[in-house]
Amino acid sequence: MSTATKQIEELANTEYKYGFVTDVEQDIVPVGLNEDVVRLISSKKGEPQWMLDWRLKAFRAWLKMEEPHWQNVKYEPIDYQGVSYYAAPSEKKKLNSLDEVDPEIRATFDKLGIPIEEQKMLSNVAVDAVFDSVSVATTFRSKLAELGIIFCSFSEAVKDHPELVKKYVGSVVPHTDNYFAALNSAVFSDGSFVYIPKGVRCPMELSTYFRINAKNTGQFERTLIIADEGATVSYLEGCTAPMRDEHQLHAAVVELVAHKDATIKYSTVQNWYPGDKNGKGGIYNFVTKRGICKGDRSKITWTQVETGSAVTWKYPSCILQGNDSVGEFYSVAVTNNYQQADTGTKMIHLGKNTRSTIVSKGISAGKGQNTYRGAVKIGKNAANARNYSQCDSLLIGDRCGAHTFPYLEIKNTTAKVEHEASTSKIGEDQIFYCESRGISKEDAINMIVSGFCKEVFRELPMEFAVEAQKLLGISLEGSVG
Amino acid sequence: MLEVKNLQVRVEDKEILRGINLTVKPGEVHAIMGPNGSGKSTFARALAGHPGYQVTGGAVSYQGQDLLDMDPDERARAGVFMAFQYPVEIPGVNNAYFLKAALNAKRKQQGLDELDAMDFMILVKQKLKVLHVDESMLMRSVNEGFSGGEKKRNEIFHMAVLEPTLAVLDETDSGLDIDALRVVSDGVNAMRSPERSFIVVTHYQRLLEYIVPDYVHVLADGRIVRSGGRELALELEEKGYAWTEPAGARK
Numbered sequence: 017m018s019t020a021t022k023q024i025e026e027l028a029n030t031e032y033k034y035g036f037v038t039d040v041e042q043d044i045v046p047v048g049l050n051e052d053v054v055r056l057i058s059s060k061k062g063e064p065q066w067m068l069d070w071r072l073k074a075f076r077a078w079l080k081m082e083e084p085h086w087q088n089v090k091y092e093p094i095d096y097q098g099v100s101y102y103a104a105p106s107e108k109k110k111l112n113s114l115d116e117v118d119p120e121i122r123a124t125f126d127k128l129g130i131p132i133e134e135q136k137m138l139s140n141v142a143v144d145a146v147f148d149s150v151s152v153a154t155t156f157r158s159k160l161a162e163l164g165i166i167f168c169s170f171s172e173a174v175k176d177h178p179e180l181v182k183k184y185v186g187s188v189v190p191h192t193d194n195y196f197a198a199l200n201s202a203v204f205s206d207g208s209f210v211y212i213p214k215g216v217r218c219p220m221e222l223s224t225y226f227r228i229n230a231k232n233t234g235q236f237e238r239t240l241i242i243a244d245e246g247a248t249v250s251y252l253e254g255c256t257a258p259m260r261d262e263h264q265l266h267a268a269v270v271e272l273v274a275h276k277d278a279t280i281k282y283s284t285v286q287n288w289y290p291g292d293k294n295g296k297g298g299i300y301n302f303v304t305k306r307g308i309c310k311g312d313r314s315k316i317t318w319t320q321v322e323t324g325s326a327v328t329w330k331y332p333s334c335i336l337q338g339n340d341s342v343g344e345f346y347s348v349a350v351t352n353n354y355q356q357a358d359t360g361t362k363m364i365h366l367g368k369n370t371r372s373t374i375v376s377k378g379i380s381a382g383k384g385q386n387t388y389r390g391a392v393k394i395g396k397n398a399a400n401a402r403n404y405s406q407c408d409s410l411l412i413g414d415r416c417g418a419h420t421f422p423y424l425e426i427k428n429t430t431a432k433v434e435h436e437a438s439t440s441k442i443g444e445d446q447i448f449y450c451e452s453r454g455i456s457k458e459d460a461i462n463m464i465v466s467g468f469c470k471e472v473f474r475e476l477p478m479e480f481a482v483e484a485q486k487l488l489g490i491s492l493e494g495s496v497g
Numbered sequence: 498m499l500e501v502k503n504l505q506v507r508v509e510d511k512e513i514l515r516g517i518n519l520t521v522k523p524g525e526v527h528a529i530m531g532p533n534g535s536g537k538s539t540f541a542r543a544l545a546g547h548p549g550y551q552v553t554g555g556a557v558s559y560q561g562q563d564l565l566d567m568d569p570d571e572r573a574r575a576g577v578f579m580a581f582q583y584p585v586e587i588p589g590v591n592n593a594y595f596l597k598a599a600l601n602a603k604r605k606q607q608g609l610d611e612l613d614a615m616d617f618m619i620l621v622k623q624k625l626k627v628l629h630v631d632e633s634m635l636m637r638s639v640n641e642g643f644s645g646g647e648k649k650r651n652e653i654f655h656m657a658v659l660e661p662t663l664a665v666l667d668e669t670d671s672g673l674d675i676d677a678l679r680v681v682s683d684g685v686n687a688m689r690s691p692e693r694s695f696i697v698v699t700h701y702q703r704l705l706e707y708i709v710p711d712y713v714h715v716l717a718d719g720r721i722v723r724s725g726g727r728e729l730a731l732e733l734e735e736k737g738y739a740w741t742e743p744a745g746a747r748k
Contacts, residue, residue: 440588444548449585452545453599453655454573454606463598467589467638 045102051075054202057102061171061205066182074191074201081195088387088419089356091300091327092263099265101203101236160220164213167222170238173209180211184242188271188308188335196267196329197304200236204269207237212247212278221477223252239270243278245311250281250477263291263326268303276311276338281319283476284332285484288324293382295354298326305332306362309341309370317344318361319475321484326355331389333362336370336398343372346472348484351384351416360390360421365401365431374405375471380416391423394431401431409439410468440468498523498694499564499663504555506536506543513539515719516555521663524691528705529698530730531716532738537698538582540716541667544696545579546572559663573599574606576662580652580669587639592651593621595639596658603659624657628684646677653684664688665696670704682707702734 045056054075058068083094160167166177173181191201208224224239243249253270266288274280282305291298301324307316318332334343345361363372378386392403409418420437442464450460466473473481499521506514513536521527531537543550544557546569557564564572587595601611612620625632630650640648649669656664666685670678685695685708697708705713705727713729714721717738723729 443585445585446587448545448547448569449581449587450595450599451569452573452579452581453595453659454570454602455595455599456570456602457568459598459602463590463595464587467587470589 078198087358166211170207196302200269204236204238207239210241214244215246218249242273246277248279253284270305272307274314279315281317284320291326301325301328303330308335312338315342319346322349328357339367340369346475350379351386353382356385358387362391365394365398372403376407378409381412385417387419389421393425396427403433405435407437411441500558507551526695526710528710528713535716536719578661579665582668584648586641593635645672702730
């Protein structure tokens, strides 16, 4: 291997910085899964009967389902009876202010750089932090409440806004949707809930941080966001986990509902522990994310920067039901060492004049395998539907792989669908060209990679763009003049 | 300025340069000519520090420093510039941003303040005017989708902004029509000064009608076989390269 390639790989191999474990007392349900465990989780959360019934329905469906294996990833079989399905910091009582959060947990979030402290709240980010399975603190709640916005943990929503949860939970991702979604529906422990009332533009970015801490636990959070007519919200999600030798399962579900003229922007920076250089440990990130543009002229945008996890399996999708509704998917997925990612989206056009845009950027380094899998479906009533897809792959070194699987299903002849794909390699010539202008090799690689990801980064909210930059170890390209 | 002594360079397993000697003084323009495969471009790339070109012997001193001991980016920041024969595309990185990073890397090394976006734009727009380059070139990605002529013009534009002490032009004239050639040459001529030296690598005499050299060197089989003034280029044109090849070079 040439020296330049080696250096690129060294750069790409920056160590995982978030691999610490926090020492707090945990309340963990014994490993294994059966109906009693589902009941136990529900009762620990003090849930009403309807919620428990829903969980049990999902659990029974799950028992009859089989784990999917069509993805272009390989991993050791998961022992579903070897996982604990609930872990919470013990002695949980109702928290009135951030000062009451366990200092150890606070310290963890500080290490992660999460703006959970009062001073950082001035940066206009409302945060819900989910630690293992339980939502620890939701900031800024009262200020949002003045506008009628509900931003709380999922468990609280079940208690305080049962009519909303009942109406929408499982309405976008049914409890029978797929193996991991069914599992999540049975054992989900917490997550975030957002409701933006009619005509309200949420004045700040809403943000959730997820962290897996306890050993041998899975994290099964569930997020539900509803934007009522004419409402607008931008939501950010970040994830980290400690370094552990064993694989840990993360099977989340996210549902978005956009009513008439509503806009939801959902951004993710996923940095779960990816495993070590030899492929040991790391998170299995099997996530179901889907949004429905229910009303006319509604819009959902998914933006994701996926740098972590040993195996990633997710397809944030849009059902474009309303006429003139818009779905967008912008993705950067990085796989390094032995990481594998099979990710993409589904754009399901049902309404007239619906439009969707897909921009996927896959970066593979080391022995990483990166797969884009995207489906565009145009229903028979979706007159004048349009889709534009662009999938670009960047290879660093010569032992990694990039794969693209586009699926098209078109039942209306007025549809216009475009697909563009490219694969390129960071060439020594590109690096040498930058160097010959006085730019260091490290800066050159950063520049080339961020240039490659530009179309996605510019979709991220400012503070997340900064984080994405840190994560990729690259300096974001700024504009001049 | 530049002192090349017995420089030998290998590409993969092939010996290309077999002992080049060349002295360039401040303000001088040297043309390096030669047939295809004679090692002209290898010489240019070795001076710039291309990683694929392995120096196996000899020495190069630039302003008293050991040039061969410096990384390519260090050479550039010390004032060595190479205009590429085939400029490389960098998608998504805008030309102005790229140049600003390059210029500021150099300024930092020189202990100067980095230019902010405003001052940079003022400087750049002034250079564009001199070179008759369209402003839209600034906001496009580096060389992406540029025509052959645009790429070469962009190289000269980079050179004008970075103001090197030693500029190496690697077959800058190849693929240019006569108008583009004139624009590029005017750009180079505008930058000639008593402190700045040029090494112009070219296959054709034509370029030297526009950029008039002080010295012409003819390369064949990895060695300089003839050196002279401007008239040597004309002689070459008349007699062809076969004339320069030493009998010993033929095997």
